[in-house]
Amino acid sequence: MELKQAIGIRRTIRFYNPYRKVEREKIQKMLEAARLASFWGNVQALRAIVMVRGESPPEKWDALVAPLGTSQLKHAPVVILWYWVEEAIFDRKTGHATQGDRLHELTDARVMGLDPVVEHRFLDTVVIPYFKQNYDGIMQTGLTDMDCGQGIAQATLVAYDEGLGTCCIGTGSLDGPREKKMRKLFKLPESAHLLVLMTVGYPLESREAGGQRPKLPFEQLYFVNEHGNPFERDLRVVEELKRDGMIQAPAPLEYRQKELEFLHKALEIVPNFAPPAPNANKD
Ligand SMILES: Cc1cc2nc3c(=O)[nH]c(=O)nc-3n(C[C@H](O)[C@H](O)[C@H](O)COP(=O)(O)O)c2cc1C
Structure with a gap:
């Protein structure tokens, strides 16, 4: 996979080929990719439940x-x-600092530091007690959600690549109410933080999916030295990224309206943003 091109063309897909099954091994590859993502303290809090149409209840x-x-x-x-x-990260029921186990594991994996004996002792006497006092705060920092985002x-x-x-x-x-129902049906632990549902399938819409979505201007988002001081965009870099396929033609491409009409008809989709029927408010 050419990474820059994949970032450019990998676009949110909302219309799938309903009669083409997704091979189980492709889903496994997606999960394998999520498992390898960086995670603070290597805690790997991300979980996933896979459901397959026609097989899951x-x-x-x-x-x-x-x-x-x-x-x-x-x-x-x-x-x-x-x-x-x-x-x-931390098991509230037992009081066990799972995160501490992962830190000890990293020490044994020789990720940093020079003396494993000293490192293990330091973890047990300083680092883990420090974290233990502050797990409530840590759960709320957004750090874990961010790392889950990296995995996703x-x-x-990988899905795109497949x-x-x-x-x-x-x-x-x-x-x-919907989340409560999901928690029960999927037997989620009380401690579960729901993130997203991800639909997966072979695209029925074209790969361009109507073109690159509008994004906010670069300089409005990224700064040097202080908030509001734009990181100036070098247009030569932009041209290079266009050649590499990362920056692509903006939406909507000229055929998009026709494509949307075709997709809605083919999949018998009732439009989301349809106005109410003329008699909807009459007695
Ligand atoms: C966390 C998250 C939640 C999203 N929720 C929805 C959603 O509920 N419905 C939907 O149609 N698209 C949803 N999207 C897709 C976004 O609308 C989409 O990423 C955005 O339009 C930009 O398009 P792109 O991903 O092709 O760049 C979601 C995306 C993310 C990352």
């Missing part, structure tokens, strides 16, 4: 449907529920 599929943006949930061949669990992003790129498309769908809230 239908009531679980029904529980996933959300009010917006979910037409693909009705035809995607695979859905992955990504979430993370607190006990990968790696899975996304000819698949993906779309993340936010789970809404941690504790809404």
Whole structure:
């Protein structure tokens, strides 16, 4: 895979080929990629539950449907529920600092430092007690969510490399009625933080999916020395990235409207943003 090109063309896919199954090994490769992602303290809190259309229980599929943006949930061949669990860091029930085990493991893997005996002692007497006082804060920093995002992003790129498309769908809230139902049906531990549902399948829409999505101007996002002081964009670099396929033609491409009409018809999708029927508000 040419990485820059993959970043450019790998686009959120919302329309899947409903009769083409996704090979189990391709899903495994996505999960393998997530497993290898960097994670603070190597805690690897990210978890995933895979569901395959026609094989997983239908009531679980029904529980996933959300009010917006979910037409693909009705035809995607695979859905992955990504979430993370607190006990990968700290087990509130037993008081065990799992994170400490992972730090000791890193020491044994000779990741840094010169003397393993000294390192293990330092972990037990200084580092782990320090973390233990502050697990509530650590769970809320966003660091874990960010690292889960890295794992999910790696899975996304592998999916692309295997000819698949993906779309993340936010789970809404941690504790809404839909989330409560999901927790029960999927037997999630109390400590689970729901992240996203990811639809996976072979794209029915073209790979360009209508063109590169609008993104905010570069200088508005990235700075030097202080917030608001733009990191100046070198247009020669932009040209190079265009040649490498990372920066591509912006959406909408000229055929997109026709393509959307075709996709909606082919998959019998009721448009999300349709106005109410003319008589909807009459008695
Ligand atoms: C965490 C997350 C949640 C998302 N939730 C939804 C969603 O609920 N429905 C949807 O249609 N798209 C969803 N998306 C897809 C975004 O809308 C999409 O990434 C964005 O339009 C940019 O397109 P691109 O990914 O092709 O660059 C989500 C993406 C992420 C990363």
